Amino acid sequence: MKMHYKVIRDHSEEIRPRPLISKTPTSTVIDLIRKINESNKDTSKKSDNSKEEANKIRANSLPKNDIVKNRIITSKPPVFRRVTTGGLNNTEDLRAKLPPKAPTSGKTASAATLRNSISKDEIIGTGNIDNYIVGTQIGQGAYAIVRSAILKKNNQKIALKSYERNKLVDPHRKRCVKREIDVLEILNHPNIVKLIEVIDTPKHLHLAMEYVGGCSLHSYLKRRPNRRLEEPEARKIFKQVLQAIEYTHGRNVCHRDIKLENILLDEENNVKIIDFGFATCFPHDRKVKLFCGTPSYMAPEIVNRIEYSGPPADIWALGVLLYILVCGNYPFRAQDDKELYKKIQFGQYTIPSSISQGVRSLINRILRLHPEKRPSVTELLKDTWLLSNETGELIENLPDTLQKSSSTGDPFDAEIIFGLKRFGYTDEELKVELQNERSRATLLYKHLKRSKADSSAESFHDNNMSAGFS
CATH class of the missing domain: 3.30.200.20 (Phosphorylase Kinase; domain 1)
Known part of the structure; x- marks a missing residue:
């Protein structure tokens, strides 16, 4: 016996599509339409100026997405691109675009x-x-x-x-x-x-x-007898070099390559220092460890390759320069750099006996092994030998009867005359006092001259000592 089952579909639970219902109430929509119409009427009644202002406001207003983008851009600092000159190829266009250089x-x-x-x-x-x-x-x-x-x-x-x-x-x-x-x-x-x-x-x-119309100091010396200068001329040139280096040291600039070739002389033998390629510019208490310069002029601290300050190294080179001017050769000479550096390290040099005591003392003051014991340029400019040039001019201006001693007939010693001035004598007083053989100035002059002769006789073991250890 077969049984048949009849399936009855219940449509009450069937899911039907729901009609679209606006979330906005009908009354609200109507109110919005009325407000839009009223605003349109008000806008049409505005003047032309009001229209321009409204247009500006609408133009400045941004859609929501654009406002977000704008905030992101302005929240970052502005970026400035550096102008490149690669395409200009250093032509007149480049020069025209560059700012003017200060004189x-x-x-x-x-x-x-x-x-x-x-x-x-x-x-x-x-x-x-x-x-x-x-x-x-x-x-x-x-x-x-x-x-x-x-x-x-x-x-x-x-x-x-x-x-x-x-x-x-x-x-x-x-x-x-x-x-x-x-x-x-x-x-x-x-x-x-x-x-x-x-x-x-x-x-x-x-x-x-x-433009400097003369020549280098190196070329000038080559033309001189024995390749050296007389002390008055050497004094004038060396003093000008000192004045220039004092100026640079006062501005924290050290030359670091002082030598004959880097000093020019004009037509009147006035000094012009050149070539600042090795120069440094920083406080003098700062030390460097740089091997540079010309070997014969190098200071011991440079040769030893230790940290050094700029000014004392310049002072040492000035001492070498002065030695060359008055002696006609280098204080440190050797067949090769190794031997040369050894002599510099130990300060091994000798001064010819023909050199006066004044310049001899000045050279010995400068060429000291320890940098802190070397005088500054300002102290060097106060040295007796350098200032004796002024005393020499005083003697030249004295009457003929006073340019030589009335008792011996010998010319007055300029260095001793300067010593008298340091005791307080004026030029006019010396002109009067030196006429009298029994005046205090004359007696003091004779005493200083004897002392100088005794000092020259002893002269550092007959001028054969090795200087630079003091």
Whole structure:
């Protein structure tokens, strides 16, 4: 028997689609429509100025998405892009876009500004080589060639120091050139060569500098008998060098390569110091450990490769320079650098017997092994031998009867006359006192002269001692 089952579908639980019902009540929609219509009527009644203001407000209003983007952008600090000059290729367009360079005369830049400038490697020239008539070569250095040139606008003669661009790829050479430019831009002294401007071209970097018509001190000595100077001339030149170095040390600048070749003389034998490529600019109490300079002029602390301060190393080089001027050769001489450095380390040098006691004492004061025992440049300028030049002028201005002693007929000793002035005698008093053989000034003069003769006789073991250990 088969059983049949009938399935009855219950439609009461069937899910039917529900009609869309607005979440907003009908009355609310009607109210919104009325407000829109009323606002449109009010807008149409506004004046033209009101319309412009409304348009501005609507223009400044942003959609919701744009407001979010705007907040993200303005929440960050503005980004400024550095202008690149790669596409300009150092042409006239580049020079036109660069700011004008301050004139080099009357510089007031501080040492701190110089230190910040040296820390950057960029060399920017603002001059134009077309403003000059370039002449013949007048000198050559390790990295540069120097030519004479004429500035067209005023016919000023200058020296044009030119570096080849492809030779400045080496970082050390580039730093030396940059350092020289930065140092010269803040120095302004009559015994230091002046930098006029820097000229940048695709193949060369030119330094337009003050023209010095004479020659180097090295060339000048080669023309002199025995390659040395008489003490009055050596005193004049050395004093000018000291005045220039005193000026640089006062501005925390140390030259670090003082030598004959880096001192020029003009037509009147006035000093001009050049080549500040090795110069440093920082407080003197800061020490460095850098092996640089010319071997014959190097201080013991440089040869020993220990930390040293700049000024005492310059002082040592000044002592070597003075020795060469009055003696005609170097105080430290050897067949090779190893032997040379050994002599410098032990301060082994001798002073010829022909050298006066005044300059002998000054050399011994300078060439001391211990840097802290060397005098400063200011102290050197007060040395008796350097000031005796003023006394020599006094003697030249004395009447003929007073230029020589009335009793012996010998010329007065300028160094002793200066000693009398240190005792308080004025020029007029000396002119009167030295006429009388029994005056206090005359008796004191004779006493000082005897003391000087006795001191010269003993003269450091007959001038054969090895100086520099004191």
